[in-house]
Amino acid sequence: MKTRLLFVIFISISSASVLSQAPEKAGGLSDIKLAYSVSSMSAGGDHFRKGETIIPFGIGSDITFNLSRRFFSDIGIGFRTTGKRITDSFILSEFGYSGPVHSESMESYLDIPVHIKFRALNTKPFKMFLSFGPKGTITHVKYYSDRGYNGQEYRYKGTTFSTGLDFGITESLKITGKTGVFASQSYGYYLMGDLKELEIFDLKTGLVYFFK
Numbered sequence: 001m002k003t004r005l006l007f008v009i010f011i012s013i014s015s016a017s018v019l020s021q022a023p024e025k026a027g028g029l030s031d032i033k034l035a036y037s038v039s040s041m042s043a044g045g046d047h048f049r050k051g052e053t054i055i056p057f058g059i060g061s062d063i064t065f066n067l068s069r070r071f072f073s074d075i076g077i078g079f080r081t082t083g084k085r086i087t088d089s090f091i092l093s094e095f096g097y098s099g100p101v102h103s104e105s106m107e108s109y110l111d112i113p114v115h116i117k118f119r120a121l122n123t124k125p126f127k128m129f130l131s132f133g134p135k136g137t138i139t140h141v142k143y144y145s146d147r148g149y150n151g152q153e154y155r156y157k158g159t160t161f162s163t164g165l166d167f168g169i170t171e172s173l174k175i176t177g178k179t180g181v182f183a184s185q186s187y188g189y190y191l192m193g194d195l196k197e198l199e200i201f202d203l204k205t206g207l208v209y210f211f212k
Contacts, residue, residue, distance in 0.1 A: 030064040030072055033182060035206035039080060041198060056080040056109060070119050078111040103145040110138040113166060125174035137162045139194055162193025172208055180208045
C-alpha cells in the first residue's frame with residue numbers, strides 16, 4: 001500500500017509540468033507562513049498502544065525559497081502537543097480486583113521539516129503546490145501512574161528524536177499584494193527513531209506573507 005502511494009505521488013509530481021505556469025523570477029525568498037495545525041497519529045511508535053490514535057494540535061511557521069520558476073524549498077518549525085490525557089482504570093490480578101489506577105500522560109512534538117515544492121498550478125491569485133521531503137521530530141513524553149501492579153507510583157520523562165518523510169499538497173490564495181491565506185494536507189511516515197512505522201496525517205491552515 002505504501003509503495004503504491006509513493007508511486008502515485010511520484011507520477012503526480014512528474015506529470016505536473018503540463019499544468020499552467022506564470023512567469024516568475026527565480027531566486028530569493030518567496031513567502032513566510034504562520035499556521036495552526038491538527039494531526040492524526042496512529043499505528044506505531046514505542047509509546048503508542050496497539051490501535052490507538054491521538055490528535056495533537058499546535059502552531060508553526062515555514063519560510064519558502066525560490067529555487068527556480070517551478071521549484072521551491074521549505075524549511076520550517078512546528079510545535080504540537082496532545083495536551084494532558086487522563087485515564088482512570090483498575091487492575092485485575094490473579095487474586096481478583098486490586099483497586100483503581102489513575103494515570104496521566106502528555107506528548108509534545110517539535111517538528112523540523114525540510115521540503116521541496118513543485119508549483120503544479122498558477123492561476124493568479126490561486127496557486128497549488130506538491131511537496132515532499134524529510135522531517136525530524138523531537139518527542140518529549142511525560143507519564144505518571146499512581147500505582148502499578150507492584151502498588152508503587154510510576155513516573156517517566158523522556159526525549160527522543162525520529163525522522164520520516166512527508167508528502168503533501170498546499171493551496172494558497174493571495175488576498176492583497178503581499179498577504180494571503182493557505183491550507184495544506186500531508187501524509188507522513190516515520191522511518192527511524194521512537195516513532196518508527198508511525199503514520200501521520202497533517203492539516204494546516206493560516207496566513208501567508210509574500211515577499212514577491
